[in-house]
Amino acid sequence: MLKAIVFFVLLTTVNGDLGDILKGVKKNKDLEYVLVDLLNDIVRHNDLTCMAIICDSIYLNVFEGALFAKTFTIPYIIIVVAEHEDLLSPNFYTLESLRQARKDGCSAYVIILANGLQAARLLRFGDRKIFDIQNKPWFDLSTVPYPNPVKEFLITRRIDVWRSGKFHYNRHIFADKTKNLNGEILDVVYLDHVPSVVVKKTNDSRTVGGVEIEILNTIALKMNFKPKLYQPLNAEQNKWGQKQPNGSFSGLLGEMVTGKADIAVGNLQYTPYYQELTDLSIPYTSQCWTFLTPEAMTDNSWKTLILPFKLYMWIAVLLVLLVTGSIFHGLAKYYMRLVDYRKENEKYKDTDLQTNKGYSGN
Structure with a gap:
């Protein structure tokens, strides 16, 4: 019988920064403890040959060596999907990894994704493409008392059952519980x-x-x-x-x-x-802070223009300015004389032309 343990974890952060969330998960180890209890409970009550874990980069750091050291020894296949990937139509590598997990006989799937819509589309894809339609696979969606610690026995609560492309109880899984706190x-x-x-x-x-x-x-x-x-x-x-x-x-x-x-x-x-x-809300205002220092008595700000260069460098700069200035001045004078020469030359040509016309008339 095929079983899929699905974690729907919706994360809301400021400015899309997930670093603080990952630090909190790694520091508190709450999610790791829940996973250890779940995986051990699945292996203990089922005859499994291997287990497939489907996660994204947000939760990849949870699956470390310490977690597997606390669980029963069975083969694990970890499939990491991109955050922007549409799992209703997975890319080549994700599709081949899922097929390989099925080929290896993995009868338990742990899906832990930060994007609930992405997880739902993965279930729809798996229901239609990956698994044998004749076997009529079903997915039991259960939840755990996270972040409350598991004391003695782990008792999961069934949310719904996914089968034949639809939910059996048709419950609203991703209800926003923050809109109405009911007084x-x-x-x-x-x-x-x-x-x-x-x-x-x-x-x-x-x-x-x-x-x-x-x-x-x-x-x-x-x-x-x-x-x-x-x-x-x-x-x-x-x-x-x-x-x-x-x-x-x-x-x-x-x-x-x-x-x-x-x-x-x-x-x-x-x-x-x-x-x-603690968790901070979105800032409602921003302020700029600065500090004051007494003015230095040996202020040499007037030297800031000449301090970068030494004496020989400034002499070279002045010589270059003088030489280039003289060259451009000479070129400008030559150009003006050339313009005056052309004007005089055109004037003489016009005078000669009129004189020749006068002689022709006589």
Whole structure:
């Protein structure tokens, strides 16, 4: 029986940069652990001769030596497809690799692609071209509790079944779950920093406003969730926070790292330090920073024109200018005299012509 384990992972990044995603996957090893549990579970409960892995360059780094060292020893065939390749009509190398995997008797396929549309087109192509139509192949699409760790037993959840060119349950697999959060309450940690967040205190009440609060309210209205604002402990002292000797984080970052807060507002800037700890939204503004230094007392900026050349070089430059200037001046004088000579010559010719005509008339 043919089985295909399909991972649909949709990645959304800023400016299309996937480097941070790959670093996170490699550092946390969450996806590697899920793959190890899945592959071992498939091999344990099925008599497999080999397994084919179809992935793209985004997830290629997951399949390293450490992953295969933790799985059962069976032959693996890894097929890497290009991100721009249309898998409904694969190129020659991809097609030959798929046929070779089928020829070698690979009865399990692990498809892990960042582009869900590309994965769906691959399934449609495989359903029509690669596999024997008489066997009526089917694909069981299941999901795993990623990124939650697998504790004792891996229990997958069936999403749908692909057979005869269509889904059996016809479920919406790629539903956008961020458009409507159904009134969910999200914890939002904030830091008083003008103009991003402005806190006004009147008697016993406190009003929170600012640019980022207005953006937060707009997003909450569009995505249908309710923000619950709160400040971290010792906010005035810890501010954005930093790493403590025990490895934990304080302040605003501490609330995000520990998962207590869903959203953080308070003039967070795009720095590698912040990007390693949390996900940043698309920037809503950009600023240019600079620094000032006192003016040097020994300023020699007036020498910048002559400093590149030595004395002999400047003498040579002046001589060249004088010689070439004299040559061009002489050529200009010669040209002017030549023009005057031609004018005088034409004048004499006209006078002689009129004189000859006068003699002819008499």
